[in-house]
Amino acid sequence: MSIDGCVERCYSFKVMLKGSRRSRLRVAIAKRVTKYAKPRRTRKSTRAAGKYDDIRVALERQRANLLEEAGVVLTNRHDGEAFPDLSDQASAEADQNFVLRMKEREQKLLKKIDETLDRIRLNTYGICERCGLEIPYKRLKARPVTTLCIECKTEQEREEKVRL
Known part of the structure; x- marks a missing residue:
């Protein structure tokens, strides 16, 4: 069932319900709608953008x-x-x-x-190109053009030593 269909059906029954039954229905609607709704952008994600x-x-x-x-x-x-x-x-x-x-x-x-x-x-x-994990902010601040986290960079340097 789509969200719109669920909400329309619930609103049509809402007229007939009174008191606590109506509030329980509101809670049920809220649960269903939030379950299927798109997640909202939070302040945390907008801070992450900057x-x-x-x-x-x-x-x-x-x-x-x-x-x-x-x-x-x-x-x-x-x-x-x-x-x-x-x-x-x-x-x-x-x-x-x-x-x-x-x-x-x-x-x-x-x-x-x-x-x-x-x-x-x-x-x-800020995402390591090798392992996909987040590169620590301190490393990015020290070496802004880095593409690898410290573990992957260390491993890469070891591999280069072996080749030489």
Whole structure:
């Protein structure tokens, strides 16, 4: 029987009932309706939606800083500079290689930040990709771009050691 049918039948009998029978019927209706009704959103779930707002804001700020620094480094490059001494040129090339390695790391970090922001938007943030359990908030606060809980990360590192 559908909820609507149950409620309609109960309301038609309600007119005939008086006193305690009517209140018992109300209780029965309430039980049936709550049994089949969609669960309401509670305050707890709305708080959970904003649970990671501070992490999201910090990630967006870090992303903006990385992009800003990338623009500064690109404008400060010295292409085609003539060096009178070969050691100066070698030193400049070593510096440039170091900067390029740092840029590569920053690009990977930017990619991880973007993926993390997407997971926050999709409400899948804070769930371990390996075991499916919730990642503790302290770990997320310490390492916001993590996708694994501490146990799974430890296991992954052990597996990597064995492969090497």
